[in-house]
Amino acid sequence: MSEKRILLIVGGGIAAYKSLELTRMLRKAGVAVRPILTRAGAAFVTPLSLAALAEDKVYSELFSLTDEAEMGHIELSRSADLVVVAPATADLMAKAAQGLANDLASTTLLATDKPVLMAPAMNVRMWEHAATRRNLATLTADGVAFVGPDEGAMACGEYGPGRMAEPAAIFEAIMAALGGGARPLAGKRALVTAGPTAEPIDPVRMLTNRSSGKQGYAIARALAALGAEVTLVSGPTALSAPAGVTRVDVESAREMLAACEAALPADIAVCVAAVADWRPADTSGKKLKKGSGAPEPIALVENPDILATLSRGARRPRLVVGFAAETNDLEAHAKAKLGKKGCDWIVANDVSVEGAMGGDDNTVALVSAGGIERWDRMAKDAVARRLADRIAQEFA
Ligand code: C5P
Numbered sequence: 001m002s003e004k005r006i007l008l009i010v011g012g013g014i015a016a017y018k019s020l021e022l023t024r025m026l027r028k029a030g031v032a033v034r035p036i037l038t039r040a041g042a043a044f045v046t047p048l049s050l051a052a053l054a055e056d057k058v059y060s061e062l063f064s065l066t067d068e069a070e071m072g073h074i075e076l077s078r079s080a081d082l083v084v085v086a087p088a089t090a091d092l093m094a095k096a097a098q099g100l101a102n103d104l105a106s107t108t109l110l111a112t113d114k115p116v117l118m119a120p121a122m123n124v125r126m127w128e129h130a131a132t133r134r135n136l137a138t139l140t141a142d143g144v145a146f147v148g149p150d151e152g153a154m155a156c157g158e159y160g161p162g163r164m165a166e167p168a169a170i171f172e173a174i175m176a177a178l179g180g181g182a183r184p185l186a187g188k189r190a191l192v193t194a195g196p197t198a199e200p201i202d203p204v205r206m207l208t209n210r211s212s213g214k215q216g217y218a219i220a221r222a223l224a225a226l227g228a229e230v231t232l233v234s235g236p237t238a239l240s241a242p243a244g245v246t247r248v249d250v251e252s253a254r255e256m257l258a259a260c261e262a263a264l265p266a267d268i269a270v271c272v273a274a275v276a277d278w279r280p281a282d283t284s285g286k287k288l289k290k291g292s293g294a295p296e297p298i299a300l301v302e303n304p305d306i307l308a309t310l311s312r313g314a315r316r317p318r319l320v321v322g323f324a325a326e327t328n329d330l331e332a333h334a335k336a337k338l339g340k341k342g343c344d345w346i347v348a349n350d351v352s353v354e355g356a357m358g359g360d361d362n363t364v365a366l367v368s369a370g371g372i373e374r375w376d377r378m379a380k381d382a383v384a385r386r387l388a389d390r391i392a393q394e395f396a
Contacts, residue, residue, distance in 0.1 A: 012040020183227030
């Protein structure tokens with residue numbers, strides 16, 4: 001990996017301190033880091049800290065005679081294999097989406113011919129603002145990859161999506177984008193389902209659940225980081241597609257099953273989606289009207305079981321992994337589910353632990369015919385990496 005180089009643009013946000021840790025991780029992995037620190041970024045971290053960790057000079061000014069004499073901004077923009085923006089502030093995203101070039105960071109983004117990866121970080125309202133949504137869509141269409149943001153408590157005291165992804169997740173996305181690191185799953189195809197499904201009642205109403213999709217997205221990202229070619233079949237979520245992963249958006253369970261079957265053959269299937277067990281028997285083409293008296297009951301029919309269908313299908317992936325949320329008798333229920341679904345492993349998720357649903361941590365046990373491995377409580381990203389490592393061992 002020693003020949004790989006990244007250009008790291010550090011924008012102005014409280015998350016800038018995490019970019020110091022990211023720089024340290026990259027250097028440790030033998031990746032050269034050339035930093036650009038925006039003026040706003042320099043309000044949060046010092047050029048000296050960044051230079052010391054990057055073991056390189058920090059570039060800041062577009063019209064600096066010394067900088068330009070050493071390396072012009074155009075050359076700078078081409079000097080790396082990948083351009084990483086972390087934190088990518090709302091301002092930097094807006095400039096890049098518009099093609100503005102009024103400082104060194106934006107000029108570099110406009111001049112580069114290299115892939116760009118952004119790790120957004122901003123207040124939740126800013127992230128959810130229509131202008132940022134538009135900029136995100138424009139940048140995605142322009143081929144920019146994104147990692148994060150995460151959802152959680154923010155430095156500004158609000159709660160929601162907008163927190164910069166953790167350095168480890170950005171590091172993994174960088175390694176996947178650079179095509180470096182250990183790639184024990186290179187040449188293997190993986191299918192991951194994630195998020196909830198939405199089952200239409202009429203054109204405006206649906207049955208769904210609160211699955212955030214975080215765990216499934218993290219698994220897709222971790223498998224891609226180990227070199228697998230990943231298709232992520234996702235129900236509606238607020239998350240952006242991990243870098244290097246093919247995402248197929250679906251709504252209903254039946255659409256999810258069709259998208260999974262279209263993604264076969266695969267070597268690995270990991271079913272993380274919280275698929276609705278039932279759907280309305282009939283979907284009205286017109287909005288159901290409020291009548292007088294009691295409403296008509298909604299008749300339900302059972303949805304296909306995607307995990308069981310993939311496990312028992314003619315084109316069964318070699319390794320099929322399911323998830324099970326349990327509140328009690330984790331092991332017994334997970335073992336029973338292995339038989340019922342026909343899969344190889346069940347990642348049993350102890351949802352009796354506070355914060356397991358929708359939070360960033362998970363307490364799981366890996367159950368197979370051979371036994372049970374209990375894992376300590378850890379971040380969903382860490383669960384994903386450990387599971388991806390276990391999968392890689394299976395294919396070693
Ligand atoms: O039966 P239960 O919903 O507890 O099983 C959970 C596992 O089965 C998860 O891996 C989930 O993704 C998968 N599943 C599925 N299709 C369904 C229901 C569950 O793939 N219709």
